[in-house]
Amino acid sequence: MALNRHGFFAIHKQQALGALQELFKRPLGNILTLAVLTLALTLPSTFYLLAKNVVVVAQAWQSPTQLTLYIEQGIAEPTAERLAGELRGWSEIDTVDYISPQQGLEQFRQNAGFEQALSLLDDNPLPAVIVVKPSEAWQSDAQATALAAKLRTESAIEEVRLDSDWLQRLAAIKQLAISLAMIVSGLMLVAVFLIVGNTLRLQVLNQKDEIQVMKLVGATDQFILRPYLYTGVWYGVIGGVCAWVLTAVVTILLDNAVATLAGLYESSYRLVGLSWDETLILLMVAAFLGLGAARLSAGRHLKEIEPV
Numbered sequence: 001m002a003l004n005r006h007g008f009f010a011i012h013k014q015q016a017l018g019a020l021q022e023l024f025k026r027p028l029g030n031i032l033t034l035a036v037l038t039l040a041l042t043l044p045s046t047f048y049l050l051a052k053n054v055v056v057v058a059q060a061w062q063s064p065t066q067l068t069l070y071i072e073q074g075i076a077e078p079t080a081e082r083l084a085g086e087l088r089g090w091s092e093i094d095t096v097d098y099i100s101p102q103q104g105l106e107q108f109r110q111n112a113g114f115e116q117a118l119s120l121l122d123d124n125p126l127p128a129v130i131v132v133k134p135s136e137a138w139q140s141d142a143q144a145t146a147l148a149a150k151l152r153t154e155s156a157i158e159e160v161r162l163d164s165d166w167l168q169r170l171a172a173i174k175q176l177a178i179s180l181a182m183i184v185s186g187l188m189l190v191a192v193f194l195i196v197g198n199t200l201r202l203q204v205l206n207q208k209d210e211i212q213v214m215k216l217v218g219a220t221d222q223f224i225l226r227p228y229l230y231t232g233v234w235y236g237v238i239g240g241v242c243a244w245v246l247t248a249v250v251t252i253l254l255d256n257a258v259a260t261l262a263g264l265y266e267s268s269y270r271l272v273g274l275s276w277d278e279t280l281i282l283l284m285v286a287a288f289l290g291l292g293a294a295r296l297s298a299g300r301h302l303k304e305i306e307p308v
Contacts, residue, residue, distance in 0.1 A: 012226070019230035023238075033199050037239030038246060040192045041286055044185030045247045045274065051174075051181035053258075053272050058174040065144040065162065069151060071128040072158040077101075080128040083156050087130065092138045092147050097131040104129060127158070189289060196235050196290045197297035200228050204301045215307040225299050232294025233287050240286030244279055 023030050071080045077100060084098040099107075104126040138147055148160045204211070214224055251273040262269040274282070 015227045016230045019227045020234055034239055036195055038242040040188045041239055041243035042246045044188045047181040047184045051177040054174050054177040058170050065139050067132040067148055068161045069130040069157050070159040073127055075156050084130050093132055094135040095133045099129040101126045101128055192289050193293045196232050197293035200294050200298045201301055204298050208305055211305050212307045221302050225302055228298035229294045232290035236286035236290025240283040
């Protein structure tokens with residue numbers, strides 16, 4: 001029994017190594033095939049990284065929600081300050097920042113191009129503003145909306161603006177990136193399946209005479225198919241490794257550009273690459289695609305070849 005088991009694994013090892021050696025015997029054609037496979041696997045992994053980084057950025061900006069309260073014109077500044085003090089005592093509110101009309105006007109003057117325009121005004125048209133940050137328990141969209149409705153009941157408040165529209169836009173961008181990554185990944189993985197299947201189909205047809213001789217001496221379809229299965233796996237594994245290297249190169253090349261863009265927003269964010277788990281998944285998916293394509297394509301054509 002042990003001898004049979006040893007012989008079984010020895011045959012598989014021999015056929016796996018033989019399939020790898022066959023790849024090196026036709027370097028030009030196989031290099032072209034592997035190049036196409038590498039690009040086909042790099043695209044989904046790159047789009048996955050895009051979606052992954054968008055999700056990371058979106059999670060970092062999800063909270064807290066901010067509410068901006070505009071005080072009615074004509075309300076005295078002490079009354080507005082008193083209202084801000086009352087809001088600091090609310091359990092739903094974490095922090096309250098009061099911006100007087102004079103402070104708001106000064107902030108506008110500091111922006112390029114506004115100082116000359118504001119100098120033409122006789123009076124300060126800006127209202128007093130109170131910026132409210134909800135407490136941790138009130139940072140969800142539903143609870144922030146409820147808090148905004150409660151604040152609108154205050155007589156001195158003219159308008160309450162919930163500053164979460166940009167979060168909704170960011171969530172929509174995140175969902176678009178995820179959907180785009182899934183669609184492109186699906187299409188490219190189907191392309192990998194077709195490329196490997198067509199390559200092995202041509203290989204089976206080119207070795208038709210050898211297959212006929214093997215069947216004449218009693219070789220079964222499963223025995224003849226096994227080297228093609230290993231060839232499909234080698235195609236997938238080698239293509240996956242090359243795709244991982246190319247994806248890492250793309251990540252390194254884009255990292256400086258992303259860091260520069262993040263610096264403009266006063267952020268230290270750096271591009272997140274593929275983790276070891278994700279790399280292993282990439283190799284496994286590529287190997288199983290190669291195996292499945294070989295099993296379907298080569299297996300079907302082997303059954304059509306009969307010994308003469």
